[in-house]
Amino acid sequence: MPRHPTRPDESRASIEISExxxxxxxxxxxxxxxxIYxxxxxxxxxxxxxxxxxxxxSRLGEASAARICGILWLDPSTLSRNLERLQARGLITQRPGTDRxxxxxxxxxxxxxxxxEALPLWRGAQSEVEKALGRAxxxxxxxxxxxxxxxGFSREKTDD
Amino acid sequence: MPRHPTRPDESRASIEISExxxxxxxxxxxxxxxxIYxxxxxxxxxxxxxxxxxxxxSRLGEASAARICGILWLDPSTLSRNLERLQARGLITQRPGTDRxxxxxxxxxxxxxxxxEALPLWRGAQSEVEKALGRAxxxxxxxxxxxxxxxGFSREKTDD
DNA sequence: CCTCATAATTTGTATCTACAATTATTGCCT
DNA sequence: AGGCAATAATTGTAGATACAAATTATGAGG
Structure with a gap:
């Protein structure tokens, strides 16, 4: 049964959560x-x-999908789809590892x-973010x- | 022409951006x-x-889609799809406004x-976040x- | 009153994201 | 060697997100 509208929130939950x-x-x-980016x-x-x-x-020089996922906390399936696009555009390539x-x-x-080419555009975005959020x-x-x-990086070695 | 792999990043861009x-x-x-949530x-x-x-x-009591978008900085089309799901489940309803x-x-x-029902689950998630990021x-x-x-709230009145 | 710019939403399309289930390999253990 | 859990990745499915374009309704001018 619907409540009457226009009643500013009788429940505690929405107050606590929203704040x-x-x-x-x-x-x-x-x-x-x-x-912005x-x-x-x-x-x-x-x-x-x-x-x-x-x-x-680029920073890693060469890396498996699993390693990238570990560092970025990305689900493997997410990375898989993103790599599809990057490879389709020829920005990333692969070669078989020793482990097939x-x-x-x-x-x-x-x-x-x-x-x-992205660098100057990225710099502009960085500035915009600082302007929008305040530098501090x-x-x-x-x-x-x-x-x-x-x-993410340390998880590579020290497997807690 | 592909570069030889295993070379740890010759370009400035990836260093600057990644850091x-x-x-x-x-x-x-x-x-x-x-x-976590x-x-x-x-x-x-x-x-x-x-x-x-x-x-x-809930906190607003009653609100137009546009108002919610303004506060949450959500694209109207995004909210539209989310409302579909919430309305389909009967969690939110609508009534026509004076402006049709x-x-x-x-x-x-x-x-x-x-x-x-969500409140206790949400509280658990809040704690997990504090544990994962550190409370401070x-x-x-x-x-x-x-x-x-x-x-977002202030945009409602003061239209800068 | 009609026209047209404007405002509120929705629809079409594309990417990002993740969970569950599947496929292909590896490597251990008996 | 043979079986089988574990690992690496992909596929199926679904929600979140946004841009562009279309839809619908207002409202202001001529």
Whole structure:
């Protein structure tokens, strides 16, 4: 039975959740920030997710999908679909690893060129984020991510 | 022409981006946090996005889609699809507004009950986030979201 | 009153994301 | 060697997200 509308919330749950929910806030910031990078990178036809995968692969030189997933806390199926697109565009290639279950991924020349083209656009997005969030806030958000990223890297060796 | 693999990154771009990118970090934290809430809420068949919309609607008592979008910085088309699901489950209903272009949305009794059931699960997720990020970090992330949320609310009156 | 810019939503399309289940390999253990 | 759990990746499915374009209803001017 529907309640009468226009009644500002009789339940405790919505008050407590709306005032404290980390998920709502993290996701809100994520949407806002992502939008800035998507807009900046659109001229290259590169998405934020794709850029991040390309960047990490470039830094690793060569890496298995599993390793990238571990560092970025990405589900393997998600990475799989993103790699499809990056490989279709010729930005990333693979070669069979010694273990025939896995492939080793690396960035092509075209991929490296695309990253170079992306750099100035990415810098613009970084500035916009600092303007939108305030520099201090942006830096503190970055610090949180740094910690998780470091955890992702360390998971490679120290298998807790 | 593909480069020889195993070469640890000759380009400046991937170094600069990987060490400073806000987007990579914000999205990483978002994935991690979202996963915690999705897992916690799964028994209710409620997603994180749905919960947040339900909560806000409940707090507003009654609201147009446009108003919700403004506060949450959500694209109208995104909200439209999420409302489809919430309405299909009978958690939210609508009635025509005075302006026949728009509808006023409100939470049904069933929706309020679902929120009440979600509360303890949500509390568990909150704790998990504090454990995963560290309480101080979680609070600082929350502060960032609070600011954007406040901006969303204030946009309602002061149309800058 | 008609026209047209505007506002509120929805639809079409594409990407990102993850869970569950499947496929292909590996490597251990008897 | 043979069987079988574990590992790497893909596929099926579904929700979240946004941009562009279409739809519907208002409202302001001529």
């Amino acid at each position: 404290a929910c980390y998920a709502a806030r993290v996701r809100l910031v994520g949407r806002m920030v992502t939008r 998507e807009t900046a990178l659109r001229p290259l036809g590169l998405t934020t997710a794709q850029m991040n995968i390309l960047v990490l692969t 279950r896995s492939r080793l991924l690396w960035v092509t020349r075209k991929g490296a060129d695309t990253l170079a 806030t942006a830096v503190s958000v970055k610090a949180v991510g740094d910690r998780l990223l470091a955890e | 400073a990118c806000y987007a990579a970090r914000v999205r990483l934290v978002g994935r991690m946090v979202t996963r 999705e897992t916690a809420l799964r028994p209710l068949g409620l997603t994180t996005a749905q919960m947040n919309i339900l909560v806000l609607t 272009r728009s509808r006023l949305l409100w939470v049904t009794r069933k929706g309020a009950d679902t929120l009440a 970090t979680a609070v600082s992330v929350k502060a960032v979201g609070d600011r954007l949320l406040a901006e």
